[in-house]
Amino acid sequence: MQTTTAPPTDDLGALVRSRRHALRPRMTQARLGTVLGYSASWVCRVESGELVPPVPVLMQIAAALNIPADDLLAAAHPPRGGVGPDLASPRTTPSPAATVARDDIEGQQEDAVRRRHFLTGAVGIGSAALTGTATAGPRRTADPGTALEAALFQPPPAAPSTVNRLTVAVNGAREDFRRAEYHHLAARLPVLLATADATRNTLTGHGREEAHAVASRAYALACELAIKQRSETSWVAADRALAAARASGQASAVGEAARVLSVAMRHSGRHHAALDLLTRTCAQLDDASDAEAQGVRASLLLTGGYTAAHTGDRALALDLVDQAEDIGRHGTAGHRLTLRATPEQCDGMRISIFNALGEPDDGVAPMQRINPGKFPTAERRARFFTDAARMWHQLGNHQRTYAALRSIEREAPEEARRPSVRALTADLVYAPVRLPGIREFAGRTGAIPA
Structure with missing residues (x-):
């Protein structure tokens, strides 16, 4: 603005x-x-x-x-x-x-x-x-990186809302993420985060705690978007998410915030520290009996498995995914989470683990068990095809890598423009095999100049 x-x-x-x-x-x-x-x-x-x-x-x-x-x-x-540029009928400006x-x-x-x-x-x-539900005109879009910086460091003025309305707005923003419509999400975030802060600063007692929890979810979502964009603002968003979660006193909010912080840590190469954070946070949820807390615990275990793979610990990585799958098997996968401990999600995480370990051959078996249509969101389906592309790329199968990349674009075009996916695409442009349409695809997704 x-x-x-x-x-x-x-x-x-x-x-x-x-x-x-x-x-x-x-x-x-x-x-x-x-x-x-x-x-x-x-x-x-x-x-x-x-x-x-x-x-x-x-x-x-x-x-x-x-x-x-x-x-x-x-x-x-x-x-x-007699007619102002933004008004529908004539009027006269009153004297100040x-x-x-x-x-x-x-x-x-x-x-x-x-x-x-x-x-x-x-x-x-x-x-x-707040909700992004304008009555007319196209949906607003924004460059995700610029919008994140504005949201975190130059928030717009915002009036407080109600916890219920704020919850609806955060759920709507989460749906943008699930649809992999990151530019739409970025357009929401500045007002959403500013309103979340204004709301929690005006409440007291239980209402304030609930507002802190909703604000934590909003900042965690901002962190996930920053991670998608490989933006350093992920650290700031994660820190604010965790601070709000702790102020809420809700264990599940703390767990979700700690998970996104651990991903930011992992992206910075702090694999052991990220794994330690996940392990400690998961232990705090061991005795929680409610479904939401156990769903968060399962998501922590899945993220922990992938993080452990980056430390080279194959046994621990696979064991953590098995634990998450066991939680999911009992029906507490967590409906609000990005990571759900379904059989498909757990097998998808195993593929990610084998890619991280440099053992892509072991990812073929779990890939054959997965029906991509079982993933409930465009973002998750695109993530599966990203893992597939990485696996086939490591195995030197350029045709299947390219097929997986095209599937990413089909499911979620903005995912195909992520930095890590563009890097895979750029490698294929110079592969020693003929891949019809690869240059057009690379230009369309920003991997090479169009």
Whole structure:
């Protein structure tokens, strides 16, 4: 969300400045900047007419200064020929001085009515931004790497929501991940994370703990997206997920956050430390009897198996997957998790383990047992075909590697553009065998210049 430099807009600046001064006690530029998430100098530039904030920030200013939203939008975008650029009907911009002077009873009543209309509209807009369910137009997309940095280091202003609404929003974002629609997910994350933080900071007691748990899930999801993009922001997202999970007091939230942190650690080469974290966290869930906690424990075991393979410990790696499969066999696979301890998922993890150990021949047998259609999400099916491509690549079978790569694109086009998959594709471009269409595929997925 970018603030735009624009020709002077004296109406907007005067309206913001006068209403800020009219508040009792008077709000300073620094205080308004803190409320909005900007500096005092940024507020000064808005009031001097140098900058025009985007509409969501204008809505935040309206709420902070008790300005009717329509008045502020009209001041920011003065009508041309009677119709403003963002309005459906003609209107006249009110005088800022007249707006500030409404201190009689009739004016106060009018302001109260208009504020109610504003708040009703703001809830609707906030819900659409939070859940990504706009009523018209294409779904927003964003570059995942840029959006993650913005979400974590430059969050947009956000109003608190309810725990239930926040839960719905996080579930919707998780569905984007499961569909491997990472650009759509990236577009959701800045508002989602900012709203999660705003919500948990306004609650107390049990409600606050529940909000911490939902916020942890949101940050864990951001970490998973960062890992997909090979972004260093995975460490930041994982740390925030774990801090929120601990504040929630929920063992399952701590387990899920620890799992994504361990993956970030593994990607940085800290295999033994990641395995130690997984082992300790899994032990904390040993005595948990609820299905969700056991589902998280199974996911920790699966991730632990793959991590153990990176340490070279084949026996431990396979044993951990066997334990996870045993949990899954008892029906506690965990419905909200990325990793589910189904027979297909466990066999898929065994293929990953053999690839990591440099023993791809042993992955052929579990691969033959898998029906890819049994994986419930596009992301998981694409992950299976990625493991298959890596296995066949290690075995030197270029045709089957290429077939697996094409299956990745068919199931989840954005998965085919992941850095690790592009590296496999680039290798095939220069393979000593003829693979019809490989250059077009490589160009389409970004492995080589199109």
